[in-house]
Amino acid sequence: MMKTDLCIINNNYEAYDGKAVTVGGWVRSARDLGSFGFIDLNDGTTFKGLQIICDDNLVGYDTAIKLNAGSSILCQGTIVLTPGNKQPYELKATKIEILNATDETYPIQKKRHTPEFLRDNAVLRSRTNIFNAVFRIRNTCAFAIHEFFQKENFMYVNTPIITSADCEGGSDVFRVTTHKFYDKKYMETATPENDFFGKNVFLTPTGQLEAEAFALAFSKVYTFGPTFRSENSNTTRHASEFWMIEPEMAFCDLKGDMEVMEKMIKYIINSVFSKNMTELEFLDQFVEKGLIDKLRNVVNHDFAHCTYTEAIDILKKHNDKFEYKVEWGCDLQSEHERYLSEQIFKKPVFVTDYPKDIKAFYMRMNEDGKTVAACDLLAPGIGEIIGGSQREERYDVLLQKIKDFGLKEEDYRWYLDLRRFGSVVHSGYGLGFDRILMYVTGMTNIRDVQFCPRTPRNCNF
Ligand code: 4AD
Ligand code: MG
Numbered sequence: 001m002m003k004t005d006l007c008i009i010n011n012n013y014e015a016y017d018g019k020a021v022t023v024g025g026w027v028r029s030a031r032d033l034g035s036f037g038f039i040d041l042n043d044g045t046t047f048k049g050l051q052i053i054c055d056d057n058l059v060g061y062d063t064a065i066k067l068n069a070g071s072s073i074l075c076q077g078t079i080v081l082t083p084g085n086k087q088p089y090e091l092k093a094t095k096i097e098i099l100n101a102t103d104e105t106y107p108i109q110k111k112r113h114t115p116e117f118l119r120d121n122a123v124l125r126s127r128t129n130i131f132n133a134v135f136r137i138r139n140t141c142a143f144a145i146h147e148f149f150q151k152e153n154f155m156y157v158n159t160p161i162i163t164s165a166d167c168e169g170g171s172d173v174f175r176v177t178t179h180k181f182y183d184k185k186y187m188e189t190a191t192p193e194n195d196f197f198g199k200n201v202f203l204t205p206t207g208q209l210e211a212e213a214f215a216l217a218f219s220k221v222y223t224f225g226p227t228f229r230s231e232n233s234n235t236t237r238h239a240s241e242f243w244m245i246e247p248e249m250a251f252c253d254l255k256g257d258m259e260v261m262e263k264m265i266k267y268i269i270n271s272v273f274s275k276n277m278t279e280l281e282f283l284d285q286f287v288e289k290g291l292i293d294k295l296r297n298v299v300n301h302d303f304a305h306c307t308y309t310e311a312i313d314i315l316k317k318h319n320d321k322f323e324y325k326v327e328w329g330c331d332l333q334s335e336h337e338r339y340l341s342e343q344i345f346k347k348p349v350f351v352t353d354y355p356k357d358i359k360a361f362y363m364r365m366n367e368d369g370k371t372v373a374a375c376d377l378l379a380p381g382i383g384e385i386i387g388g389s390q391r392e393e394r395y396d397v398l399l400q401k402i403k404d405f406g407l408k409e410e411d412y413r414w415y416l417d418l419r420r421f422g423s424v425v426h427s428g429y430g431l432g433f434d435r436i437l438m439y440v441t442g443m444t445n446i447r448d449v450q451f452c453p454r455t456p457r458n459c460n461f
Contacts, residue, residue: 001022001074002022003022003023003024003043003074004021004022004023005043005045005046006023006025006041006042006043006045006046006048006049006050007045007046008045009021009023009050009079009089010046010048010050011046013079013081013088013089014081016079016089017079017080017081017089018078018079018080019078019079020076020077020078020094021076021077021078021079021091022074022075022076023041023043023050023052023074023075023077023091024043024072024073024074024075024099025041025042025043025044025049025050025072025073026041026042026043026044026069026070026071026072026127027039027040027041027067027068027069027070027071027072027073028040028041028042028049028069028110029069029110030064030065030066030067030068031065032065032066034056035055035056036053036054036055036056037053037054037056037061037065038051038052038053038054039051039052039054039064039065039067039073039075039093039096040052041073041075042127042132044126044127044132047129047132047133047136047276047278047279047282048087048278050090050091051087051090051091052075052077052090052091052092052093052096053090053091053092053093054093054096055092055093058093058094058095058096059095060096060098063098064096064098067098067101067102068101068102068103068104068106069102069106069108069109069110070102070106070108070124070127071098071099071100071101071102072098072099072100073096073097073098073099074096074097074099075091075093075095075096075097076093076094076095076096077091077092077093077094077095078091078092078094079091079092080092106124107121107124108121108124108125108127108128113125113128115445115447115448118130118131118448119447119448119453122451122452122453122460122461123461126451129282130282130283130286130287131448132279133276133279133280133282133283133441134279134283134437134441134443134448134449135451136276136279137272137276137279137280137437137440137441138437138449140271140272140275140276141268141271141272141433141436141437141440142224142433143271144267144268144271144272145224145245145264145268145431145433146224147267147271148263148264148267148268149222149247149264152220152260153220154220154221154222154247155214155218155220155221155222156221156222156223156224157210157211157214157218157221157222157223158223158225159204159207159210159211159214159223159225159246160204160207160210161203161204161225161226162176162197162201162202162203162204163201163202163203163204163210164197164199164200164201164202164411165209165210165411165412165415172205172229172230172231172232173202173203173205173228173229173230174202174203174228174230174240175200175201175202176196176197176201176202176203177195177196177201178195178196179195202228203228204227204228205227205228205229206227206244206246206430207223207225207227207244207246208246208248208362208428208430209362209415210223211223211246211247211248211428212248212391212415212418212426212428213414213415213418214248215248215249215250215426215428216250216418216422216423216424216426219249219250219251220247220248220249220250221247221248222245222246222247222248223244223245223246224243224244224245224246224433225243225244226241226242226243226244227241227242227243227244228240228241229242232456233456234455234456235334236444236445236446236447237334237382237383237435237438237446238446238455239434239446239447239450239453239454239455240454240455240456240459241454242432242433242434242435242446242450243432243433243434244430244431244432244433245430245431245433246428246429246430246431247260247264247428247429248426248427248428249426249427249428250424250425250426251424251425251426252390252425252426252427253373253390253425253427254352254364254373254374254375254388254389254390254427256427257375257388257389257390257427257428257429258305258350258352258375258377258388260429261350261377261386261388261429261431262302262303264431265298265303265348265377265436266298266299268436268440269295269298269299269440270299272295272440273295273299280292280295283441283442284442287441287442287443288381288441288442291441291442294380295440297347298347298348301347303347303348303349303350303377304345304347304348304349304350305349305350305352306340306345306349306350306351306352307351307352307353308332308351308352308353308354308355308371309328309353309371311332311336311340311351312326312327312328312330314340314344315336315339315340318339318343321339322335322336322339323335324336328355329355329357329358330358331358332351332376334383337351337376337378337383337384338378338380338381338382338383340378341378341379341380341383342380342381346380347380348377348378348379348380348385349377349378350375350376350377350378351375351376351378352373352374352375353366353371353372353373353374353375354371354372354374354376355370355371355372356370356371356372359372359374359389360389361392361398361401361402361404361405361407362389362391362392362398362401362415363389363390363391363392364389364390364391364392364393365392365397365401372389373389373390373427374387374388374389374390375387375388375389375429376388379435379439381438381439381442381444382435382438382439384432384435385431385432385435385436385439386429386430386431386432387429387430388427388428388429388430389427389428389429390425390426390427391426391427391428392419393419393423393424393425393426394419394423395416395419395420395423398415398416398419399416402416434446434449434450437449
């Protein structure tokens, strides 16, 4: 058995005029109008569903037309063009086979559900228009990212998920262990040395350090994979498991790094424009008014740039508006990041040259001895979507930073060695995939752009 995907018909419906097809999918709604009725069907292959028209002389009409939302059916019929109607074609059913009929307990009904309700029904929410739109765009963005880097001669590498390098230097990580924490007696003799890997290992919070090693062999590489952070921040933009894209480029400084970031973001958005206009129109109407104009502005204008020091000078003038008052040396909070991108620059902005003490050890020290060649890309409505930097390529400076940060030199031996064996200027960045999706879809909670969101105290299936 092979049904015809609704996207195939939708993309070329005029050619299907009068053709017999078999389609399968899930009922969105069914309406009995007496001598005939409609079934609104969706199979997930296209945002737009298919309207099936059923005559009351169809075998099993009475049962089919009373189907609840969520029921699965196979339907044979003929495509008929309906010019001038809301949908330009429909399927005239000749046979309907009910595969699995839902009852009234099916949670997703044809009405607007709250995001909380949908999160509680995380599996079935994929059948709503909103998730159909979001995940279709997620697919486009993932593909566009690979396409962008492949066209730019980057090599895709898979960095390890289990790692012994706590790369962000103190960022919260999940331990990976086979020790039996539920067995008190066993735990009396448990040590990192007699654990599975003979030392402490973690779920990776970033693939950057390994990507650096690859970049110093292949020049331009990128990772695209899951990353994990156990920070206990219950915000709308933090997840415990999220996907990150981490390009790393040899012979590239911070300026070149930012050029790639901007080009990549524009490439992603343009891909969504060319493949998902229907979805964007839906999201513009129901999720973020003005979404399409916002994205058009992003692709048509240069991103803004300012240094951290300039940003602090600007923000200080508005300190009365912030919960956390700013001064030079402080970490920028989300309220500051958003104020800069939303109120001051009104577009994505690169903030560069942060104080060395609030950024990771591997970032390259600037001439002033106080700041590092780092940059964050801040986007209106979200805040940070990219964090990147030029890497410290000088052996002695890096070694001193490792010591200053209280890290163990032996843990970073291989990383230091890269600075002894053919070190070059190199840079990279991390794009939070779920965050760029929030930006492109207008969704305001990271839990609503992930299939199975993992957040503190929440890992449901
Ligand atoms: O700024 P971060 O921590 O940078 C790094 O991990 C570097 N190693 C990247 C690199 O230079 N290769 O994280 C990068 C991006 C952030 O800008 C943000 O978009 C996203 O990852 N991110 C998160 N997204 C969702 N949930 C979280 N808990 C996130 N933490 C970071
Ligand atoms: Mg960051």
